[in-house]
Amino acid sequence: MKSLIYTLTIVLLFSISSCKKIIEVDAPIDRISSGSVFLEDGTALSAVLGLYSSLASQTPTFSDGAATIWMGLAADELNYTSTDAEIIAFNTNMLTSSNSLVYRDFWRNPYEIIYQANACIEGLERSASLTSLLKKQLTGEALFVRAFCYWYLVNLFSDVPLILNTNYEHNSLIPRTPAQNIMDQIILDLQTARGLLSINYPSDGKLRVNYYTATALLSRVYLYRKNWQAAEEVATEIISSGKYSLETDLSKTFLIGSNEALWQIAQPENSLFNTIEGSRLAVSLAGTAIPAYTISPSLNSSFEIGDKRKTSWTATKIVGGVTYNFSYKYKVRFSTAAKTEYCIAFRLAEMYLTRAEARAHLNNLAEAAADLNLIRNKAGLTDFVGTDMNAVLGAVLKEKRVECFAEYGQRWFDLKRTGQLDKILSNIKSAWIPNAALLPIPITELNLNINLNQNPGY
Template identity: 45%
Template sequence: MKIIYKVRRSSQTIFVYSPIIIMLLFTFLILLGSCKKFLDINPPKDRIDRSKVFENDETATSAVIGVYSQMAGNTLGFASGGNSSVSVLGGLSADELKSYSDALKFFSENQIQTNDSKINNVWRTAYNYIYTANAIIEGLAVVNGVSESTKKQLLGEAKFIRAFCYFYLTNLFGDVPLILNTNYKVNENAPKSSSATIYSQTITDLLDAETLLSDSYVTNERVRPNKWVAKSLLSRVYLYTEKWDLAAQKASEVINHKVLYTLVNDLDKVFLKNSTEAIWQLVPPAGQNTTEGGFFILTATPTSVSLSPDLLAAFDNSLDNRKNVWIKELNNTTGRYSYSYKYKIRTSSLVTVPVTEYSMVIRLAELHLIRAEAKARLGQVEPALDDINIIRRRAGIVTPVTGLNPLQCLMEIRKQRRLELFTEWGHRWLDLKRTVEANTILPPLKGSSWQNTDVLYPIPDEEINRNINLIQNLGY
């Protein structure tokens, strides 16, 4: 019943669900979420009456909202926080986090096994979200009970979800199967598609989402994507695919939409629910604050992770308030441990506290750094420095950077991305990979265990054994 409650809560400003609607939604989500292997899943039409799941605006909306609820509350797979989250695994693979767990040390030492359950969780959960998105897209195409305006919004959200998941799958695993339907007979032995093909489909989905989604948020919270959320992810994808002019253009469109988005000057308030810096957030499980707060905030000697000394040393300016506000230290008889304090509330299942923080997925500061990098790549250093200095000023560093050449400008951008986005959705890990810096920065930290092929995670054994057309990534 947990999923049901979260779905109701995340959209309480719009709908009041009847018991029949709740039962249909619960059945739909359980059938999608409990499948052992994504490519083995029978399509929902073979197991439930899809016309009832998409019977009206309320039930169709519930199917979409269920994905966001799972992302926020699922600590065992592709999610916003927890042991198998992209934030944690990416932080360990890069140089952000130090591991104290046997289950996590393989990521910090880059000795990941092909049967690692966390890798399997990331793969399986991301593909389950993609499967749900495909089911929604197909369902909306064949039912008549959903209004045109709702159908348009939900179709845009489903395409955004699919694009979001594929962005991370191709960045973590490289070439992966591209699944665009729920036909299990076709999908069960789907071969890999190239990262270029995955990116092309991701861009197509995001362009469609940009057109389909509403200008404003459909609730009074920032938890369901609108067109600006699609533009933001599109800007990131354009940056990763080196389409510099398009990356700058999309970032500017979001930055200039000041009616909705402005940087929060008080660093303590950036990650509050519905902050003006938030472009897309996830609602935590009912009655709790974020899984990130529960995971990162230390109250005792760490058993999972702490921040790495290498990250702490990167803050070379004593006036940088990001170190003062977003990082805290625990001292006890066993030692001194620094931890991420972007989220201020450590969730406890024993104590009900007011929900004041939502999980941040995309925020405005990243868009400034995307535009800065895109401009620098185009040789437009002065506009790039303007965005860099906006981020630095917000951090309390009043002296602007000036007079940099394009290479120096890019180095400063990479530094600011590291200091601004640490422990958020694996940004540092993905940045090291896409800039080809992983093979120079990480070997001195990882030691002899590092191989150049470690920039990609292994395809899970479970998938390799089941799908005769899947080939393991090099180095595993």
């Protein structure tokens, strides 16, 4: 952990509304949080906007592409056709503690952002000179970002160090905190954030979080904790708000102006691509290049006949007589033109499926089926008809597979939380072992912190 702290910088943005133009300030993060940054509204705003800049990257990170691609490979969504050994290790579930992608994308990057968020939270708390409404909004945003980072850490590694301040001397030796405590902290941060954030987005578009963004992550946390009543209630808040609507034209779902998007992550203005997903998963239909990432046969066969998602969100390319199916939710690979796509981290369809699953567990089967059928109908499918709880739950999870494929590793996490990971993956992956359900703690961190221990099987 110590290696992260000494190299951290806080990112300040000149462009308040776009979160794209950045400069770096070289002072250590603990000095920044106690210095002049949080004395004025403009610099405090820039410091928090820097969190969003850190969440976006031109190479995959947990918050921008890596969860989608690497965990899609680890699950039964994607296959890798190229030769990078560290990427192959995700596809075969044969990761090691020295895998640099695990370290960079799923450990170092979220902890860097957590330290940055902690610095913002501390600086905002100490400041007595900021405008009250701005201070509340910025604190809520920083708390959400911290919770978002920890959600991925705890679901990928289980117990991880819980770091809530910028005291690097203490934090460098913190042992792993029980996952239950991490989840408690995530809920606390999100509940606090909801009391601070506005229902309106604080800038143009949906690039900064609002009350409903925090509510969306909270609904997911409650679902994973099997708190069905709470999951239903908070999902209903979003659905009933009137701020969002399902896109019946599937080609608009992943565009910048999507009515379905709750929170989007934008690439920098000077980036040559719109999204990491589009640059990696979409393929030029011309030429003879084989897609590096293809849709797995099991996912491809999961679409029902007539499902518009298969024709709108997947595509095929034939090379040498072989047909390759690939994800085509984000269609722009590389472009110097104005951006048309932002990566969607949360969208309304997930909230309907969360509520459907929660309602099914609460034995509200008719209402669960109604939510499920809204998602099916927009995809051109007929209503699901069933009155058995297990049948409804199975239908909801099947629907989520084809609705939310290649989106932030949701399939991997769903298989884990529903206890199906071993059953599903052992049938399609020859090297699968149950211990692969958790990622290895990076060897770099084990060497730096004597109080860390490794996950079983590594």
